[in-house]
Amino acid sequence: MSLRDIIELTNSSRDTARRDTIKLSDNNLVVRNYGGISLVNSFNKIDGYLDRTNNMTQIKKELAKKAVSLINQKKLIYFDVSTTISAIPQFLPAKKELHSVTNSIDIADQLLRNTNYKTTMLGGALDGETRSVAGGSPLLELSKYQIDIAFLSCAGIDEKGIYYAHEEDIAMKTKIKEQSKLLVIICDHTKVELSHNFPVYSFDDIDFFITDRKLPTALSEKIDPTKILYTKESKNV
Incomplete structure (x- = not known):
């Protein structure tokens, strides 16, 4: 004004x-x-999201490539809201018969731009801060899907488990786990050895953990080594 x-x-x-x-x-x-x-919040929320998207772009691309290597033919894939996960669509293979489901506005846009897959956007109220669909509606809608592989990031990970920043994350992440055959957590080194308010997943809950640097010994000993996947360039960092 x-x-x-x-x-x-x-x-x-x-x-x-x-x-x-x-x-x-x-x-x-x-x-x-x-x-x-x-x-105050008219542009700051969007700017904050875009800043996170642009931060460490190359690392996110390498994490995305590793995630794509887990995808086989005829899969139903869930992409959770995350700037890290939003890097995946640009590397998805064009010829595979995949059905993508997401609650993220930006990931849905990336899927439409980069693939010819069937893409489903969960319905509900829009959250301007995370640029996603939030609330009870997407939670109920998830019940309709038997997900082959779900890709999620996290707010932090330490020897006790995997954390998220907001209380409303708990129900959604729990539901994603219930509906998914494979649960893949992807995070860069800046979130390693960080705890947050809400622990959601134990290491038994996840099927793969993708990161860009070698995990600290105390943490890596808590996770089945067959579940840990490093990006090619950062395996020994």
């Missing part, structure tokens, strides 16, 4: 309008910009 609009709407002077916008900005209610103000 421009300063002129504020003056007209509030019938105030220019100086009063400026002082009020400064107060609002100081209280983190708005962001001041050239000629006016905008809401």
Whole structure:
């Protein structure tokens, strides 16, 4: 909103309008910009998601390539919301008969752009921060699918298990596990040895763990070595 609009709407002077916008900005209610103000969250959530998407792009591509190596013909695949998982569609083989399911707006877009697979977007309320479908609707809809392989990332992993950042993640991740024959967790080295508020998966729950650097000994000893897959370039880092 421009300063002129504020003056007209509030019938105030220019100086009063400026002082009020400064107060609002100081209280983190708005962001001041050239000629006016905008809401704090109007662009920041999308910008934050895009920043995460662009961060460590090459590492995410290598993780995606390793994930694709697990896919066989005629599979129903679930892609969970994650900037790491969103790198997978560009490497999916064109000729395989696959059905993709996701709750992510961006992954659905990538699937449509990069593949000719049948793609299903779970329905429900949109979450602007994660750019995904959230709430009870996608949870119920997942019950219709017998997933061959599910790709997920995580907020952290340590010797006690695999963590997520939000309480609402618990039900969704648990349901994905129930509906999936193979559960694949993909994360880069920055999430290793990090714990978060909500532990969801034990190491017995997962079928493969893909990462880009050699795991610390204390952690690798907790996971069946046949489940750990390293990207080719980073196997011995």
